[in-house]
Amino acid sequence: MKATPALLENELKKFGPIRSNNIQVNKVCVGFVEFEVASAVQKAIEGEPETLVIKDAVKILLQGLGEDINREGLLKTPLRVAKALREGTRGYKQNVKDIVQGALFPEAGLESGVGHAGGAGGLVIVRDLDFFSYCESCLLPFQVKCHVCYVPSGQQVLGLSKVSRVANVFAKRLQDPQRLADEVCSALQHGIMPTGVAVILQCLHIHFPSFESTCLDSNHLGWVKLLVTSGSGVFKNEKADIWGDFLSLLKLRDINVESTHSRNSADQCWCPSRSFSKTGPANVGMNAAVASILRSLGEDTSRKELVGTPTHFLKWLMNFKNSNLEMKLNGIVHGTIDPFKISGDASDNEEHVHSELNLSFCSQCEHHILPFHGVVHIGYFCAEGVNPIGKSHLQSIVHFYGFKLQVQERLTRQIAETVSLLSGGDVMVVVEANHTCMISRGIEKFGSNTATIAVLGRFSTDPAARALFLERIPNYSSSGG
Ligand SMILES: Nc1nc2c(ncn2[C@@H]2O[C@H](COP(=O)(O)OP(=O)(O)OP(=O)(O)O)[C@@H](O)[C@H]2O)c(=O)[nH]1
Ligand SMILES: [Zn+2]
Numbered sequence: 001m002k003a004t005p006a007l008l009e010n011e012l013k014k015f016g017p018i019r020s021n022n023i024q025v026n027k028v029c030v031g032f033v034e035f036e037v038a039s040a041v042q043k044a045i046e047g048e049p050e051t052l053v054i055k056d057a058v059k060i061l062l063q064g065l066g067e068d069i070n071r072e073g074l075l076k077t078p079l080r081v082a083k084a085l086r087e088g089t090r091g092y093k094q095n096v097k098d099i100v101q102g103a104l105f106p107e108a109g110l111e112s113g114v115g116h117a118g119g120a121g122g123l124v125i126v127r128d129l130d131f132f133s134y135c136e137s138c139l140l141p142f143q144v145k146c147h148v149c150y151v152p153s154g155q156q157v158l159g160l161s162k163v164s165r166v167a168n169v170f171a172k173r174l175q176d177p178q179r180l181a182d183e184v185c186s187a188l189q190h191g192i193m194p195t196g197v198a199v200i201l202q203c204l205h206i207h208f209p210s211f212e213s214t215c216l217d218s219n220h221l222g223w224v225k226l227l228v229t230s231g232s233g234v235f236k237n238e239k240a241d242i243w244g245d246f247l248s249l250l251k252l253r254d255i256n257v258e259s260t261h262s263r264n265s266a267d268q269c270w271c272p273s274r275s276f277s278k279t280g281p282a283n284v285g286m287n288a289a290v291a292s293i294l295r296s297l298g299e300d301t302s303r304k305e306l307v308g309t310p311t312h313f314l315k316w317l318m319n320f321k322n323s324n325l326e327m328k329l330n331g332i333v334h335g336t337i338d339p340f341k342i343s344g345d346a347s348d349n350e351e352h353v354h355s356e357l358n359l360s361f362c363s364q365c366e367h368h369i370l371p372f373h374g375v376v377h378i379g380y381f382c383a384e385g386v387n388p389i390g391k392s393h394l395q396s397i398v399h400f401y402g403f404k405l406q407v408q409e410r411l412t413r414q415i416a417e418t419v420s421l422l423s424g425g426d427v428m429v430v431v432e433a434n435h436t437c438m439i440s441r442g443i444e445k446f447g448s449n450t451a452t453i454a455v456l457g458r459f460s461t462d463p464a465a466r467a468l469f470l471e472r473i474p475n476y477s478s479s480g481g
Contacts, residue, residue, distance in 0.1 A: 045086060046079065050296040054082035057289035057296075058369070064286040065321050067405060073366050074405070081369050084441045088134055088141065089297045091172030099166055100191035103159035107152070119155040121195065123242075125249055126163045132440035135205060136174035136305050137271035138312040139290070141370065141440035144171055144180065145202040147255075149246040150188060151195040151234055158192050166191065167199075174299060174306070177203040177270060181230035189232040196233025198246050202255070203228065206371055206436075208272040208316055209362045226270050273312030286314055320364045320403050353465055354382035355472050356391055359398045365437050366405035374433035374449070376415060379469035380423035381458060389422055408433055408452050416454035426457035428469050 045051055055078035062069050062077065069078075109120025116122045129146040146167050150158075170183040185199040205224040234242050269275050290310035291301050299306060355377065362373040376398045382388050401414045408431055416429040432451045439446055459465055 042083070045083060051079070051082045051086060053296045054085060054293050055079055057293045058082065060285055060289040061317065061369070062405075064283055064289075065317065065405065073407065077367060077369065080367055084368050084370070084437070085134075085293065085297060087172075088132070088441055089173055091169045092298045094169045094172070096166050096169055096187045096191055099162050099169070100158065103162045104156045104192065105159065106155055107157045108155055116151075119152045119157050121151060121153070123149055123151060123245055124157065125149045125246060126160060127250065127253065129164045129167055130446045131168055131171040132444075133171040133173070133175045133180060135271050135273075136176055137309060138208075138273035138316060139174070139293075139309055140206060140313070140316060141436055142177075142206075143204040143439075144177070146171075146184070147200040147202075147246075147250055148184070148188065149198040149235070150192060151197075151242070152192070153195045154193060156192075158188075163188065174294075174297070176305065177201055177226050177228045178230075181228045185230035185232050194233065196231065196235040196242070198231045198235040198243065199229065200246075200250065201228050202226075203270075205271060206362075206373070209319065224270060224272055271312070273308070273315060282311065283314065287311065290314065317364075317369075319362075320405055351381045351383045353379050353468050354388045355379040355469055356389075356394050357473060359391075359395050361398045361402035361411075361431075361433075363402040363404065363406045363408075363411060363433075365435060366407060368437040368441070369405070370436040370440065372406075372408065372433045372435040372437070372450075374431065377430040377432075377469075377473050378415065378419055379428040379459070379465075379472075380419060381426040381465075382423070389419070393422075394419065408435075408450055412452040412454045416456050420456045424457075426459055427455070428459040428466060429454045430470070430473060 058078035058081045059069050062074060067074060069075075107119030109116065109118045109122070125147070126149075127147045129148070131144040131146060132141045133144055134140070135142050148163050148167065166187050167184045170180055170187065181199045181201045185197050188194075188197045188199075203226045205226070207222045207224060229238070231238060231240075231243070234240060235246075287310045290313050294301050294306060294309060301307075301309075356379075357375075357377045359376045359378065360373075361376055362371060364370070365372050378394055380389075397415060397418050401411050401418070412429050412431045415431070416427050419429065420427045430451060430453050432449060434449055438448050438450075455466065459469075
């Protein structure tokens, strides 16, 4: 029998109240039912008209990138992207009242009547809540670390998890950092009716790299960082003393709050897409496809913040098309570009492992059309007295294979194979990357990182050479990841 939510709900009711002697059994069954309900909901989403529209739009975008939509790696991509976008904007359908209702608990203040604490006048601070939101200007996910402080009144406090749930309702929408902070603050103020609420968001937005641009420095892919604040009630005045207590507790945790009170305005250049004056010739079909995605998410495409979004998103996406780079690389792989060849007669000289570390890359996951980015380390044998391959040439190879719809394993192999053509066949490549698709949606593993290794020639039979090269790789955190 097919598990529909209604049917499963009925099944649940049959268990009756949980008693201590059957709690284990009930727990298992409840877990199973929850899982079944979740997959039933997922299945339902797959068939909804909004999902179908987004799937069609994604096919147009893939074709615009010159991809074969029937290639195996891309077959499920339209559905994955549709589900990711709908999941990532589910906040439009959520209601703060439903979350807060029933989670306000009576809590007395200090008995002596001197000072502030408990449910009256003390501070409650919930720190380091990690979220992803979608940038309304370019449709890419951006990372948010959220800190909330409120001053209870009326002898009641809110269940702590609800602070995070309420913030996530607004994070799961197309957003701008300041609006997100204001909406979270206002929702908590209305939901808890405390003496005041303060919200601080630390936001990170990926740069828009392009092969031609200078956005990528030689070490790592940069981030646009923005810190915004919002306050209500006793926090309304940004200079009020009470901010000091909140900020001090954040300072204890290495959060730089120096500029917290210089409220960042929307006109500050937050989304890198806004700083592009020049955009390439518009692809009308692709533009219309992105607009149809926005409408399917329940957005009004004439809202002023969204007017440029299709163009901005395409500006990002078309980086991964690459036709010009293809021609540049032909020279590299066929050895017609002189500096790429190792020069000198090295046949009698001793060879050593040469390494080029921390070559930055930015790529686009072909499963979810979301960025993955990080650094590449390349090792190869080089004879004494022979010029190694120029760092800029290795960086070009990395960019060439990065600026495509990719998977990390393929990227690693392709770099290794290309470098082996230039270096005589003994190559080791390590790629360290953060996958936005692992962080911003689905499993939401904040801080997770993936490393892949490819070895060719002598590196595959010589553990000492591998160890020597691996030892040179700095800690990921210190290499710009
Ligand atoms: N091996 C590999 N997998 C990747 C890469 N980028 C994304 N993926 C994975 O591709 C898989 C796609 O799995 P599916 O089950 O078809 O899609 P999904 O339902 O969106 O998967 P979840 O991410 O688990 O929600 C996921 O496990 C992703 O983590 C990559 O570079 N290499
Ligand atoms: Zn943006």
